[in-house]
Amino acid sequence: MSTPAAVPVASFRPDPAKPRLRGVIHSYAAVVAAFAGAGVIVGAAVLRGAAETFACALYAATIVGLFAVSAFYHRISWKSARAHVRMKRADHSMIFVFIAGTYTPFCLMALPAPINWWVLGIVWAGAVGGVTLKIAWPGSPRWLGVSLYILLGWVIIAVSPTLVGHSSAAVLVLLAAGGVLYSVGGVLYAMKWPDPWPSSFGHHEVFHACTAVAATLHYIAVWLVLAA
Structure with a gap:
């Protein structure tokens, strides 16, 4: 099992070929997400009740957290194995938390009970398992x-x-399109392909671009459900 203490510092070498734009997309995305998240929280407070506002606040916190942690991890050239592994853990863990956070407003605003609680339980349990x-x-x-x-x-x-019956086909289309982008980005990340401009915009930047666009589509879907 790899732990920060188990990684020999002498064998750790920062990636000398890290593209110049590594983490830049998520740096900007974190700033945009902070303002967009504030907007959806205010919208929920005006248009809905306390539970929906909490769900949107949780969603906003996870999307800002995802992009901010990713930007911090990828923009800095970590000099020690311990710091690098800790940030890698945080970066990868936030993906699971973000997935569950994105589900939360849809479960509370676009799915009936008890289905919504089952879905929430499954995705948050999955997130805890993934983080572990x-x-x-x-x-x-x-x-x-x-x-x-x-x-x-x-x-x-x-x-x-059930989701379509309680929201709209447009919401499902946006969720599906975002899901496809996340999935394609994940597969490309696993393959480390394509790698168009290795010194500036490589395979990881392609993955980050997919996540930023997908998050935008899902954000629009949240607003459609919120305003329905």
Whole structure:
């Protein structure tokens, strides 16, 4: 098992070929998400009740957290193995938390009880399991983490007819389009492909671009549900 203490500092070498734009997309996305998140919280407070406002606040916190942690991790050239592994754990763990956070407003505003509580329980339990995996095994294979991200992200398929019945087809289309982008980005991340401009915009930047666009689509879907 890999832990910060178990990683020999002498064997750790920062990636000398890190593209210049590594983490830049998520740096800007974190700032945009902070303002967008504040907007959706205010919108929920005006248009809905306390529970919906809490759900939107949780969603906003997770999206800002995802992009901010990612930007911090990728923009800095970590000099020690301990710091690098800790930030890697945080970065990968936030993906699971963000997935569950994104589900939360849809469960509370677009799904009826008790289905919404079942879905919430499944995705948050999955998020806890994913975070536990990343903390206990930060060096786990890429395919394992990506598979879990995708599996957790597509739980919504099981309740999609109910979701459409309580919201709209447009919401489902936006969720599906965002899900496809997240999934494609995850697969490309696992493959480390394509790598268009390795010195400036590489395969990881392609992945980050997919996540930023997908998050935007899901944000629009949150507003459609909120304003319905």
